[in-house]
Amino acid sequence: MHNWHRELWRLGLLIVGFGLLGWPLGHPAAGLALGLALGLGRQLWQLRALHRWLSEHPQDEPPAASGLWGELFDRLYKYQKGQRLTQRRLRDTLKRIQDSSEAMTDSVVMLDSHGDLEWWNSAAERMLGLKASHDRGQHITNLLRDPRFIGYFNARDYQEPLTLPSPLREDLILQFQITLYGDNERLLMARDISRLHRLEMMRRDFVANVSHELRTPLTVMTGYLETYADHADLLPPRFARGLGQMQQQATRMQTLVEDLLLLSRLENEQHREPAEAVDLGELMAAVRRDGEALSGGAHQLTVEAQATERLLGNAQELRSALSNLVFNAVRYAGEGAQITLRWRLTAEGACLEVEDDGEGIDPVHLPRLTERFYRVDKGRSTATGGTGLGLAIVKHVLLRHDARLEIDSHPGEGARFSCHFPAERLLPTPAEANAS
Structure with a gap:
């Protein structure tokens, strides 16, 4: 504010001075006009220096100036330095995020508010087959065309992940998880769970096979127990006391085996029964x-x-x-x-x-x-x-x-x-x- 007042006083003194100079010559108006023109010319000269600095050499030191223009040049220069520092920090942060994403074994894909591809890491290229040369800007459902993924993407209910085979290899099982952020943008992550999937299949097969194999011995045991129960009066008292408990536990075991078999069938059968x-x-x-x-x-x-x-x-x-x-x-x-x-x-x-x-x-x-x-x-x-x-x-x-x-x-x-x-x-x- 102090420099602003000084600049006004300087301009006023210049105009008044030239007006007084023209008074003895009989042309005070011409003197005032000349003073005003000189003051305006000085401002235009400083404005030209500002324009050349900003357009041609914005990285250099500002032009030398005093008063209001000097303060303006200094403030603009400090603001530029602050902006360059902020931009450099943002670029460094973005580079670290991209480097860390590149180091991840999981696929990371950034989608805009329309579902178009913006950026992805190298793991996404290996797992999903994305190509930087021609896939950028494509809608994600144009590349991942499985109806189950399209339904999952459009439902916008991403609380639970979706498990699907990779579009490149049927034996590569991926777990997809989508997260909403920003202005309706999405972050898509895909994790390779092929090993876990194989272990789960082995577990299911093991439970199904063991449950099936248990049915025959259980049937034999319950058959003999029923025979003994029919002739309980012929058994020694100490044997008869435990017979009821044996039958109860054998029945419970049969129920458990039947439930395990039913659950295994529901999990393993890919097709649904005729409705x-x-x-x-x-x-x-x-x-x-x-x-x-x-x-x-x-x-x-x-x-x-x-x-x-x-x-x-x-x-x-x-x-x-x-x-x-x-x-x-x-x-x-x-x-x-x-x-x-x-x-x-x-x-x-x-x-x-x-x-x-x-x-x-x-x-x-x-x-x-x-x-x-x-x-x-x-x-x-x-x-x-x-x-x-x-x-x-x-x-x-x-x-x-x-x-x-x-x-x-x-x-x-x-x-x-x-x-x-x-x-x-x-x-x-x-x-x-x-x-x-």
Whole structure:
């Protein structure tokens, strides 16, 4: 501000001085005009020096000047130096990020708000086949054309990763994960999980083979146990006492083997069984009778069929899933609990629910309930005769029916297990179909 005032005073003195100089000559106006022209010429000369500096030599020292122009040159020079320093730091940071991304074994792909390719590391070239020469600016779905990836990309629900084979090699199994950031931009990462996939397949095959091999010896054992039970009066008392426990544990072992075989089949079979129109009202009535037989009158089971639509699916698998939910409610809800089987329409399709008003479950356990052999209370679960595989079977049955499982429960407030099916799986009843 001080320099600004000085510049105004300097210009004013120059104009007044030339005006006074022209007064004795009889031309004061000409003197004033000459002073104003000289002041304006000086400003234009400094402005020209500023323009030449910024346009031709912006990296050099600013031109020598005093007063307001000197201060302006100094401030511009300091601002330029600060901007160059900031840009250099940003370039160094970006280079470090790119170098670290290049060092990663996982593929890293940056996509703009439209899903077009902006940048990727060398691992993406090896795993996904991206080429810098002609793929930059292409939409990601033009290069990764698997319908499952396209559906995953467009759904914009990236909480769970997607596992697919590489577009280059079928034996290279990749796990895709997309993260949203910035202005609707996406970061796509792909990890090679081929070894984990092979180990998982080996585990599945091992469980399936061992479970299958156990069926024959178990059948022989249970056969002999049934024979001994029929002639228990001929056995020594000390043998007869353990016979009941042996039969109970053999039956539990058979149930475990059957559940393992069912779970292995659901996991290993790539194709889905031929779909049929399943009447959920009849299915729930049958499962209700099974649940009442297991309960022995200790619980009250009711059925609410609020929808008449049938479900396109596999009746045997759906009955297995629903039975597991009902049997879990009978085992763990507590004596005297009310258990409701409900079939209703929702905004996204339809929902099959099993709800009870029993003891409930702490929410901390809910994310792990569908894991195999996970038990909220290990001691109580063993006493009830459960195998720990029921909810894992439910999960895989629903996956094969394009459905999802939601669990809502709190201690002392009961539990609700909701199976949500898409609208594409719904069929009208025969009467409704004929009427239309």
